Amino acid sequence: MEPRPHLFGLLPEEIAAHLRAAGVEVRDDEARRILAHRLPPRGRRAPSRPVGRRLLAEVAARFDDAALEIVDRAEDPEDRFVKYLFRSPDGALSEAVRIPLEKADSFSVCLSSQVGCAMKCAFCATGRLGLARHLEPWEMVDAFRQVRDEAPGRVTGAVFQGQGEPFHNYDAVIRAARILSHPCGGRVRGDAITISTVGIVPRIRQYAAEGHRYRLIVSMTSAIEGKRASLLPVAAKWSLAELAEALREYAAANPRLTTVAWVLLGGVNDGPEEAEALHRLLGDLRLRINLIDVNDPRPGGYRRSTDAERKGFVNALQVLKAPVVRRYSGGFRRHAACGMLAATRWEGAGGEAEIDALADEAKHMSRPRPSSPPAGGPPGFGD
Ligand code: SF4
Incomplete structure (x- = not known):
């Protein structure tokens, strides 16, 4: 059996391409929701069902989701x-x-x-x-x-x-x-x-x-x-x-x-x-x-x-x-x-x-400065 690609190693368009190559219909916005669902912002709960049940089952079957x-x-x-x-x-x-x-x-x-x-x-x-x-x-x-x-x-x-x-x-x-x-x-x-x-x-x-x-x-x-x-x-x-x-x-x-x-x-x-x-x-x-x-x-x-x-x-x-x-x-x-x-x-x-x-010795050295997070939330959240 072919090793399944890991969801965290793919961009949304690659998730969509992988599914389409397997004959699974998926819209671009659904592919974005699939990744956003697995990588919700810290402190935010992911929606329980970001896409339809059938598509979720395909995702579960076709992608690895192991964690460290x-x-x-x-x-x-x-x-x-x-x-x-x-x-x-x-x-x-x-x-x-x-x-x-x-x-x-x-x-x-x-x-x-x-x-x-x-x-x-x-x-x-x-x-x-x-x-x-x-x-x-x-x-x-x-x-x-x-x-x-x-x-x-x-x-x-x-x-x-x-x-x-x-x-x-x-x-x-x-x-x-x-x-x-x-x-x-x-x-x-x-x-x-x-x-x-x-x-x-x-x-x-x-x-x-x-x-x-x-x-x-x-x-x-x-x-x-x-x-x-x-x-x-x-x-x-x-x-x-x-x-x-x-x-x-x-x-x-x-x-x-x-x-x-x-x-x-x-x-x-x-x-x-x-x-x-x-x-x-x-x-x-x-x-x-x-x-x-x-x-x-x-x-x-x-x-x-x-x-x-x-x-x-x-x-x-x-x-x-x-x-x-x-x-x-x-x-x-x-x-x-x-x-x-x-x-x-x-x-x-x-x-x-x-x-x-x-x-x-290290008390007075320069620490990295903070950077702002990107504006706006991910697709599929807060809606
Ligand atoms: S300093 Fe960086 S590149 Fe050099 S051995 Fe260590 S980890 Fe490797």
Whole structure:
């Protein structure tokens, strides 16, 4: 028997096409109601019968509606970041993080795109897992749904920055983003969805050419060829010149600032030579630079930059005339911060003393700003 597609992995027009291919008559508005019925807004009850009984029976027979199982959820008592551990029907474990935004009672969800990751970034716990498999679009959408439904306020954004390299699972991530931003799906504004990549050059080009409205963040972390490749091994596949060219294509297609992320590794990539190299490489672009403190509690692991090192680097970056923001990456005490996701329960995961020390440093960094949800309700509700 053919595997049934999951409803959360399809847009309404695809749901309609699948039904019509099977000889089932369905109107476009009915297909929209079918998806909206399964993904009702948080706190709203879905109507018990969004379409006729016969059509509902066809939907039940022709689409999968499995849900992820929540294995564990743990809230960081200091900053209210909540890490979720999910189990897929095949037993695969993945994580998501509920992120409190600057505005009270407003949240975003950090989503994984893969089970593990193949990129092997030197400072990342996920990279040490290796890649088990890609996540399906429905798994990303369902993780979002479940985190959203438990949030004590509005969830207005999503960021693909959890386990995995989103552009290594490009089609599935773009599909999930389209469903999350659909008015019958996740109802998140397109520009409140962020996709982060370590720098897969052909996919950045593709993304630029396709003209998506989601925000893109490209991890630079070093602008010096050999050093970048040692920190981000996948970087060895393309030269920095090729990456810069792809970013120019993206910038030409996108009126926003081009955001690059920089994981600050004390004494490794926080010197003036890095700022100069970044200036030589991307000085012609309108950049925003996100600095992220490394979260590596392993004994002998990467250390965070000292205040003096960080200030010196920020000063050196002034040559780019770009906004530089030190991003808050919370959830340390639950192993939920950037670079710490490894599909583990936080208890017994080790390094608690180091985690406490790192967490205490993070008090005054910038948190993501909230985004407004799209105006108007989904078809099929409130009527
Ligand atoms: S930083 Fe991102 S791309 Fe690199 S290993 Fe970790 S999850 Fe993968």
